[in-house]
Amino acid sequence: LTNFVTVILFTFQTNILAELKNWKLTLTQHYRLQVKQETEKHAAHVKQLCNEVENLKELLHTYEISIARKDEVITNLSQALEKEKERVELMRKFTLWRIQQVKASQEEYANRLADKQFRTTLMKKVWAAWRSLNALKWKDKVARACQLRAEDVCVQLTNDYEAKIAELTANLEQTKAEILRLHSERDQYEDTMKKAFMRGVCALNLEAMTMFQSK
Numbered sequence: 242l243t244n245f246v247t248v249i250l251f252t253f254q255t256n257i258l259a260e261l262k263n264w265k266l267t268l269t270q271h272y273r274l275q276v277k278q279e280t281e282k283h284a285a286h287v288k289q290l291c292n293e294v295e296n297l298k299e300l301l302h303t304y305e306i307s308i309a310r311k312d313e314v315i316t317n318l319s320q321a322l323e324k325e326k327e328r329v330e331l332m333r334k335f336t337l338w339r340i341q342q343v344k345a346s347q348e349e350y351a352n353r354l355a356d357k358q359f360r361t362t363l364m365k366k367v368w369a370a371w372r373s374l375n376a377l378k379w380k381d382k383v384a385r386a387c388q389l390r391a392e393d394v395c396v397q398l399t400n401d402y403e404a405k406i407a408e409l410t411a412n413l414e415q416t417k418a419e420i421l422r423l424h425s426e427r428d429q430y431e432d433t434m435k436k437a438f439m440r441g442v443c444a445l446n447l448e449a450m451t452m453f454q455s456k
Contacts (some may be wrong), residue, residue: 315438322434329427336420343416347409354402361398365391 368387 318434318438322431325427325430329423332423333420336416336423339416340413343409343413347406350402350405350409354398357398358395361391361394 365387368391
C-alpha cells in the first residue's frame with residue numbers, strides 16, 4: 242500500500258511538474274510574442290517620429306527661406322522709402338529756393354518801380370519849376386501836355402507793376418500747390434509702404450499660425 246501511494250504521489254507530482262512546465266512554456270511564448278509585437282510597435286513609432294522630425298526640419302528650412310526673403314523685401318522697401326524721403330527733401334529745398342528767388346525778384350522789381358516813380362515825381366517837380374519860368378502865353382499849353390504825359394507814364398507804370406505782381410503771385414501760388422502735391426504724394430507713399438509692410442507681416446503670421454494649427 243505504501244508503494245502504491247508513493248507511485249501515485251510520484252505520478253501526481255510528475256503530472257503537476259509537466260503541467261507547470263507547459264504553462265511556463267506557454268507563458269514564455271506568449272510574453273515573447275507580446276515583446277516582439279511591442280518591439281515592432283516601438284520601431285514603427287520611432288520611424289514615424291523620425292519621419293515627422295524630418296518633415297519638421299524641411300518645414301523649418303522652408304520657414305527660414307521665407308523669412309529671409311521677407312527680410313530682403315523689407316530691406317528693399319526701407320531703402321526705397323529712404324530714397325523717396327531724400328527725393329522729397331530735395332524737392333522741398335528746391336521749392337524753398339524757388340520761393341526765395343521769386344521773392345527776391347518781386348523785391349527787385351518793386352525797387353525798380355519805386356525808382357521809376359521817384360524819377361517821374363522828380364521830373365514833375367523839375368518840369369513844374371521850369372514851367373513857371375516860361376512865358377504866360379504858352380504856359381497852360383505846356384502844363385497840360387506835361388500833365389497828360391506824366392499821367393500816361395504813371396498809368397503805364399501802374400499797369401506794368403500790377404501785371405508783374407499778378408504774374409509773380411500766380412507763380413507763387415503754383416509753387417505752393419506743387420509743394421502741397423509733393424507732401425500729399427509723400428504721405429500717400431509712406432502710407433502705402435506701411436500698409437504693404439503690415440500686409441506682409443500679417444500674411445507671415447497667418448501662414449505660421451495655419452501650419453502650427455494643422456500640426
